[in-house]
Amino acid sequence: MLYLKKYFTEGLIQFTILLSLIGVRVDLDTYLNNQLPPLREIILGPSSAYTQTQFHNLRNTLDGYGIHPKSVDLDHFFATRRLLNQVRSLDHLRVPSTELSAWLVHRDPETVVSATSQSGPSIALDNGGSLEDVNNSEASAMRGAGGTSETTYSLSGEDSLGAVAPEDSQEQGERESSDDLSKEDIDLIDILWRQDIDLVAGREVFNYSSRQKDSEADKPNEENEEAGGREESWRNGLNLRAVHSLTHVDRETGESIPEELTSLGAQTSLSLQECLRLLEATFPFGEEPEFQATAPTSQLRATTEETPSTSQGIPLQPTLSQTDTPLDLEQQWQDIMSIMELQDMEVNNTAVNATINNDPNNNNASTTESATVGNFGLPRSTLINQDVSLQQALLPSCGQDFPTLFNPELGGQQPTLVRLSSSNSSNINSTFGATNLTGIFFPPPLNSTTNVTTTPVLPDPFSSLLEESMLDEISLLDLAMEEGFSQAQASQLEDELDSDSGLSLDSSHSPASPSNSETSCSSAASSSSTSATFSEEGAVGYSTDSEAATAETEEGAVGGYQPEYSKLCRMSYQDPSQFHGVPQLESVNHNHTYNLPLASSFSERSQLSTSSSKKGRDKQMQQTKLQPPQDCIDRQSSRDERRARAMDIPFSNEIIINLPVEEFNELLAKHHLNEDQLSLIRDIRRRGKNKMAAQNCRKRKLDTILNLEQGVQDLQREKSQLLKEKIEYMKCIRQTKQKVQSLSQELFAQLRNEEGRPYSANEYSLQFGPDGVVLMPRNMSTEQSNKPDKKQKDKKK
DNA sequence: CGAATCTGTCATAAG
DNA sequence: GACTTATGACAGATT
Numbered sequence: 001m002l003y004l005k006k007y008f009t010e011g012l013i014q015f016t017i018l019l020s021l022i023g024v025r026v027d028l029d030t031y032l033n034n035q036l037p038p039l040r041e042i043i044l045g046p047s048s049a050y051t052q053t054q055f056h057n058l059r060n061t062l063d064g065y066g067i068h069p070k071s072v073d074l075d076h077f078f079a080t081r082r083l084l085n086q087v088r089s090l091d092h093l094r095v096p097s098t099e100l101s102a103w104l105v106h107r108d109p110e111t112v113v114s115a116t117s118q119s120g121p122s123i124a125l126d127n128g129g130s131l132e133d134v135n136n137s138e139a140s141a142m143r144g145a146g147g148t149s150e151t152t153y154s155l156s157g158e159d160s161l162g163a164v165a166p167e168d169s170q171e172q173g174e175r176e177s178s179d180d181l182s183k184e185d186i187d188l189i190d191i192l193w194r195q196d197i198d199l200v201a202g203r204e205v206f207n208y209s210s211r212q213k214d215s216e217a218d219k220p221n222e223e224n225e226e227a228g229g230r231e232e233s234w235r236n237g238l239n240l241r242a243v244h245s246l247t248h249v250d251r252e253t254g255e256s257i258p259e260e261l262t263s264l265g266a267q268t269s270l271s272l273q274e275c276l277r278l279l280e281a282t283f284p285f286g287e288e289p290e291f292q293a294t295a296p297t298s299q300l301r302a303t304t305e306e307t308p309s310t311s312q313g314i315p316l317q318p319t320l321s322q323t324d325t326p327l328d329l330e331q332q333w334q335d336i337m338s339i340m341e342l343q344d345m346e347v348n349n350t351a352v353n354a355t356i357n358n359d360p361n362n363n364n365a366s367t368t369e370s371a372t373v374g375n376f377g378l379p380r381s382t383l384i385n386q387d388v389s390l391q392q393a394l395l396p397s398c399g400q401d402f403p404t405l406f407n408p409e410l411g412g413q414q415p416t417l418v419r420l421s422s423s424n425s426s427n428i429n430s431t432f433g434a435t436n437l438t439g440i441f442f443p444p445p446l447n448s449t450t451n452v453t454t455t456p457v458l459p460d461p462f463s464s465l466l467e468e469s470m471l472d473e474i475s476l477l478d479l480a481m482e483e484g485f486s487q488a489q490a491s492q493l494e495d496e497l498d499s500d501s502g503l504s505l506d507s508s509h510s511p512a513s514p515s516n517s518e519t520s521c522s523s524a525a526s527s528s529s530t531s532a533t534f535s536e537e538g539a540v541g542y543s544t545d546s547e548a549a550t551a552e553t554e555e556g557a558v559g560g561y562q563p564e565y566s567k568l569c570r571m572s573y574q575d576p577s578q579f580h581g582v583p584q585l586e587s588v589n590h591n592h593t594y595n596l597p598l599a600s601s602f603s604e605r606s607q608l609s610t611s612s613s614k615k616g617r618d619k620q621m622q623q624t625k626l627q628p629p630q631d632c633i634d635r636q637s638s639r640d641e642r643r644a645r646a647m648d649i650p651f652s653n654e655i656i657i658n659l660p661v662e663e664f665n666e667l668l669a670k671h672h673l674n675e676d677q678l679s680l681i682r683d684i685r686r687r688g689k690n691k692m693a694a695q696n697c698r699k700r701k702l703d704t705i706l707n708l709e710q711g712v713q714d715l716q717r718e719k720s721q722l723l724k725e726k727i728e729y730m731k732c733i734r735q736t737k738q739k740v741q742s743l744s745q746e747l748f749a750q751l752r753n754e755e756g757r758p759y760s761a762n763e764y765s766l767q768f769g770p771d772g773v774v775l776m777p778r779n780m781s782t783e784q785s786n787k788p789d790k791k792q793k794d795k796k797k
Numbered sequence: 798c799g800a801a802t803c804t805g806t807c808a809t810a811a812g
Numbered sequence: 813g814a815c816t817t818a819t820g821a822c823a824g825a826t827t
Contacts, residue, residue: 638805661815691805693817698804700818 640684647677649684656681657688751775 641653649656650671659667664685668678748761759775767774 687806689816690807690818694805694819696817697819 640680640687643680644684647680649673649677649681653684653688656684657692 638653644653644656651667655667656664668681673681744766745761747766748759748764751759753759763778764775765778767776
């Protein structure tokens with residue numbers, strides 16, 4: 001087994017280096033983690049957490065290859081492992097500027113077309129039917145979008161900017177015109193892009209801004225062209241297109257929805273139903289929460305999705321609009337730094353390359369590179385960490401992007417915001433992070449394997465989101481966050497995150513991870529050996545691997561056996577190197593004296609010679625105690641060794657102790673020994689074995705403690721991560737609540753009853769039920785919120 | 798010098 | 813039943 005381990009690992013390393021030299025990326029972690037468990041066992045060793053390694057049995061069964069776990073020979077083996085880690089880290093060394101240039105060059109308009117074609121037709125709400133019709137259309141949209149909703153919603157930014165909507169030739173023209181940037185626009189893009197190049201911002205971000213501007217400029221034309229038809233659609237109901245154009249403004253300024261309502265109000269006195277429809281269309285609460293629409297993430301998405309091979313659209317978000325660019329830059333830096341911090345906390349981050357390579361849409365090299373950098377080398381196998389890590393960058397500024405959330409362009413799609421409302425805290429990771437991120441970075445088939453919990457869609461998310469209970473819960477959350485939580489726990493978070501930075505420092509020790517944060521965040525994966533060992537093998541088992549790995553990485557040396565290293569001179573030694581003649585004895589031997597000089601073993605071997613010479617040498621040693629080597633040798637002698645010498649035992653204690661029973665008995669039979677000698681030999685054997693057993697036991701105990709300690713640290717890290725995540729979620733929930741309130745107020749301001757008088761917000765309330773938005777008197781709202789004909793009654797009042 | 802820690806040894810149980 | 817291993821407990825050595 002060890003043979004296999006050694007040579008197979010070396011072969012793998014050489015093969016990997018060879019492949020790396022010719023430009024083929026090989027991620028051995030793929031095989032070590034997922035594909036070939038037996039192979040992984042061979043290389044990484046057994047995975048049991050607390051296995052009582054039968055060292056002696058192992059020793060007795062392994063004849064040829066016996067390396068003392070602490071002998072110098074073992075360093076070779078771990079040197080190979082170190083090399084292997086270096087090779088792995090080579091994968092993560094990338095030059096981001098190269099990828100940037102690639103992202104800038106490639107631009108595939110067809111991806112937008114193909115993607116938007118799914119969402120466009122199904123969203124149209126231009127019939128004058130009741131809210132049930134709306135729901136039906138939404139349901140049909142849900143059915144039509146199906147599992148691809150995760151890819152379509154991400155296109156909202158492009159769509160709302162007047163980008164290609166295949167059913168709309170006018171917008172097609174807009175898109176073409178928007179692609180023709182003026183020179184000022186290009187210069188502005190360049191300036192902004194240079195400002196953000198460190199943020200891995202694709203130029204598309206700025207391109208988007210200019211696009212937005214262009215589309216904004218084109219909007220009047222569009223409105224003129226559609227003026228006639230739109231008036232009809234206002235009468236018949238709200239046209240998606242109208243909402244679309246209105247949210248246009250919203251996406252850019254963040255205040256567009258009021259504009260929309262104002263314009264609507266000026267245009268005509270809307271019927272209640274129209275207004276409600278408008279509100280519904282404005283609130284696509286079936287929409288996937290677009291938390292990833294913050295500045296850095298949108299850039300990441302742009303970089304990862306604008307590869308030629310992807311069929312997904314370009315979810316560009318107006319996060320870098322000229323008005324708030326400085327603030328966004330700062331926010332982006334914070335987000336990037338948060339990502340960096342979280343990267344250091346990654347435990348298992350070796351599977352990302354394999355996952356991305358498995359992506360059928362991302363099967364070329366540039367795509368893989370982009371995706372890897374896009375999510376900062378996050379492993380998809382660790383969903384929680386991955387999602388959280390990205391979310392940390394996504395969520396903080398999610399409020400700025402809530403226009404995306406309320407984008408009516410998305411209203412007809414799969415309503416998935418219900419996850420926000422229906423999800424409890426237990427599955428918050430899967431509801432937000434997994435769907436948002438993996439759904440974007442990876443195609444649905446891959447998602448389905450990991451995000452099963454997110455696929456069920458509850459009936460009407462909007463209603464559940466805005467239920468009173470939900471709002472109460474939000475209030476409680478706000479209260480919890482604003483009172484003490486954000487103070488005390490945030491400080492705790494800071495402390496714990498600071499402690500995490502220590503791990504990141506450790507990760508920087510990796511020879512392949514330079515101080516450059518860009519690469520260290522990705523290489524930290526392969527270099528966090530302690531945590532990786534813990535997660536991959538369950539625990540650092542009581543094996544020679546753990547010990548040597550600990551010594552190798554200098555991470556696990558927390559009160560480990562370093563004292564023993566310093567005490568070698570006084571300790572007894574049982575160097576198996578003296579047993580070259582006895583192969584069975586060459587293997588594992590858990591004394592802590594493997595660094596002893598070979599002279600000691602030589603002295604021990606000399607004990608096999610005549611007892612007279614041994615006695616003479618003992619006397620010499622006693623006489624020349626001032627001479628360091630012999631003095632050390634003498635002091636190294638244990639009581640049993642001295643007793644053995646005193647009783648002229650003709651073989652060393654190590655032979656007595658380590659020989660198998662049969663050979664031991666044969667040895668005793670060969671020599672004619674008296675009873676005292678035999679008794680002493682048996683005692684020596686018993687005590688020696690027990691001594692090793694005690695050492696093993698203590699070491700195992702210590703390893704267990706260290707593993708538990710590591711587990712506690714991991715759990716603390718995870719806890720802090722979850723707390724941080726919770727804070728961000730609460731922020732978003734609060735912002736959502738505020739947005740809903742403001743929009744409700746706006747809607748109330750626009751609503752008119754049949755007499756042309758506005759509804760009083762004190763007397764009426766908006767109920768968000770499965771049938772849509774319903775205006776209800778406050779005194780009745782609690783009891784009859786779900787009756788569909790209630791709306792008619794309300795209108796008559 | 799005393800406390801803490803390390804180490805060896807014994808007794809015992811279990812395989 | 814002999815042998816090996818694991819482990820708690822104890823004591824001496826060392827820091």
